Amino acid sequence: MNGTAVLHSIIDGVLTGSVYALMATGLTLIFGVMNIINVAQGIFVILGAYLSYALSVHLGIDLFVGLLITIPTLFVVGIVVERLFLTRIKGPERVVMSILVTYAVSLVIEGILNLVFSTNYVELHAWYVNRSVKFLGIYLGYIYLLGFAMAVVLLAALYVMLYRTRFGTSVRASLADQTSAALVGINVRRVSTICFGIGIAVTAAGGMIYGATNAFNASSSYDLISRLLVIIVLGGMGSLGGALVAGIMMVTIEDLVGVVWGPVWSSLSFFLILVVVLSLRPQGLFGKRSVRVA
Amino acid sequence: MTSSTPFLRFEGIVAGYGGGDVLKGVDFAVQEHGVTCIVGPNGSGKSTLLKTVSGLLHPRLGQILFKGTPLVGKTPREILKLGIVQVPQQHSLFREMSVEENVVLGAFLVRDRAEVSRRLASVREMFPIVATRAKDKAGSLSGGQQRLVEFARCLMLEPELVVLDEPSMGLDPKTLRTMFDTVKMMNEMGRTVLLVEQNARQALKLSHHGVVLENGQVRLTGTGREVLDNPEIGTLYLGGTFHATPPATNATPMKETD
Numbered sequence: 001m002n003g004t005a006v007l008h009s010i011i012d013g014v015l016t017g018s019v020y021a022l023m024a025t026g027l028t029l030i031f032g033v034m035n036i037i038n039v040a041q042g043i044f045v046i047l048g049a050y051l052s053y054a055l056s057v058h059l060g061i062d063l064f065v066g067l068l069i070t071i072p073t074l075f076v077v078g079i080v081v082e083r084l085f086l087t088r089i090k091g092p093e094r095v096v097m098s099i100l101v102t103y104a105v106s107l108v109i110e111g112i113l114n115l116v117f118s119t120n121y122v123e124l125h126a127w128y129v130n131r132s133v134k135f136l137g138i139y140l141g142y143i144y145l146l147g148f149a150m151a152v153v154l155l156a157a158l159y160v161m162l163y164r165t166r167f168g169t170s171v172r173a174s175l176a177d178q179t180s181a182a183l184v185g186i187n188v189r190r191v192s193t194i195c196f197g198i199g200i201a202v203t204a205a206g207g208m209i210y211g212a213t214n215a216f217n218a219s220s221s222y223d224l225i226s227r228l229l230v231i232i233v234l235g236g237m238g239s240l241g242g243a244l245v246a247g248i249m250m251v252t253i254e255d256l257v258g259v260v261w262g263p264v265w266s267s268l269s270f271f272l273i274l275v276v277v278l279s280l281r282p283q284g285l286f287g288k289r290s291v292r293v294a
Numbered sequence: 295m296t297s298s299t300p301f302l303r304f305e306g307i308v309a310g311y312g313g314g315d316v317l318k319g320v321d322f323a324v325q326e327h328g329v330t331c332i333v334g335p336n337g338s339g340k341s342t343l344l345k346t347v348s349g350l351l352h353p354r355l356g357q358i359l360f361k362g363t364p365l366v367g368k369t370p371r372e373i374l375k376l377g378i379v380q381v382p383q384q385h386s387l388f389r390e391m392s393v394e395e396n397v398v399l400g401a402f403l404v405r406d407r408a409e410v411s412r413r414l415a416s417v418r419e420m421f422p423i424v425a426t427r428a429k430d431k432a433g434s435l436s437g438g439q440q441r442l443v444e445f446a447r448c449l450m451l452e453p454e455l456v457v458l459d460e461p462s463m464g465l466d467p468k469t470l471r472t473m474f475d476t477v478k479m480m481n482e483m484g485r486t487v488l489l490v491e492q493n494a495r496q497a498l499k500l501s502h503h504g505v506v507l508e509n510g511q512v513r514l515t516g517t518g519r520e521v522l523d524n525p526e527i528g529t530l531y532l533g534g535t536f537h538a539t540p541p542a543t544n545a546t547p548m549k550e551t552d
Binding site: 166169170172173176177179180182183184185186187 | 348349350369370371374375379380382386387388389390391395399400402403447451
């Protein structure tokens with residue numbers, strides 16, 4: 001272990017963590033507004049990666065340019081899934097039922113992806129995927145830097161939407177209290193549907209970076225969803241800022257532990273941090289003390 | 295609205311939450327420009343009734359007519375557009391938003407920004423706290439202050455009917471007076487007020503009309519003073535007979551509805 005390796009792992013962690021933060025923000029937005037735990041978020045990330053793969057391999061479209069197609073596509077997929085399956089879940093068991101329904105959705109999408117793309121691992125390729133730049137004596141992959149820039153831009157866009165637009169105000173009000181939001185004339189149903197679409201749309205961007213930095217198949221979604229759930233629970237369910245901080249923090253610590261104590265400890269540390277933090281703060285880092293249910 | 299059309303009328307309202315009916319056929323009318331207070335024991339269905347007005351709960355049977363327009367089946371948003379605003383029992387401000395943001399949200403359905411600014415200026419005059427604590431988070435206000443900001447917010451829509459669900463809940467005696475004065479002020483501004491109150495004595499004193507709800511049905515209706523002076527109601531719901539005025543020898547008999 002040396003200083004450069006530690007610095008490298010920290011920078012890598014921040015760059016990769018920002019992409020996880022983006023994907024987790026979508027997940028926590030969905031929970032905060034809708035009281036739905038979308039365990040299909042992992043498979044939507046993989047769907048986004050496969051869409052980028054298909055556009056890149058079959059049509060020769062650049063990975064980042066392809067986002068102009070994959071992000072709107074997944075937004076529409078999200079709205080269709082919400083309208084078809086999630087609007088029917090009502091009542092006090094909504095949270096639990098949402099896990100079962102989105103898990104079923106996840107299994108169906110996984111099956112379709114296995115049929116279409118087979119179970120063989122694939123990777124996304126572009127001229128910048130395997131190139132790097134030297135900075136402070138360490139090599140940083142273009143794809144990680146581009147992924148970080150993309151995550152920052154999309155998170156900033158999300159922030160502007162939430163805090164500078166009328167729709168954003170209605171989202172924040174719905175996040176805080178759906179009944180009160182309805183009583184000032186906010187169409188909470190419509191806000192929920194659009195938020196689900198946005199929450200899924202960001203997985204297209206996350207999926208592209210994931211696919212460019214990892215070999216993947218449909219089953220890769222299981223590792224992803226466990227990480228994303230850890231991030232939003234640690235940040236505080238429904239807290240957008242919490243997802244951002246926890247996403248960057250967890251991946252950075254995981255990378256750092258991998259360098260300092262060895263790779264075998266890195267995954268363990270990811271979940272160990274969750275256990276320790278939750279034993280001290282059951283509501284997560286930025287969560288409200290009581291989680292709203294139904 | 296013709297003179298024969300009541301301002302707000304409940305016709306045979308039956309409603310509940312899935313575990314049986316809380317309201318079992320509620321009939322009464324609310325007069326325009328008045329303050330109507332609904333009193334009754336816990337569990338009599340007072341708050342449930344208000345939820346049916348604002349669209350938070352759809353009745354199983356019956357109809358609610360607002361100036362002749364049916365409300366049942368409409369969403370809270372559609373009902374707001376008709377000019378009916380509800381301030382719910384629990385504090386409903388968005389705690390993480392500023393006081394001003396909360397108040398402006400009251401005019402969420404108003405697209406004209408100049409109009410929203412005009413209304414905000416008007417509300418600031420009525421409720422100085424909206425100006426003095428404009429940038430503070432709503433969650434940092436006391437319970438009484440939050441209630442006043444909720445009133446300010448509901449006036450941003452310039453509603454015809456203001457529905458208040460136990461506005462005195464959790465307020466200290468001094469704030470309670472301010473709150474009731476504010477209800478009176480809203481009425482004097484021309485707003486019709488329909489409120490549910492546990493603090494029945496004070497509420498009935500300022501109300502033009504009183505309605506006693508019991509087991510999901512209307513037990514009595516009359517003027518506020520008639521309900522206050524009714525010995526049976528006083529014993530049952532107001533902690534003993536209470537005479538707001540000396541018993542009148544020629545008082546109009548209270549209308550018994552069942």
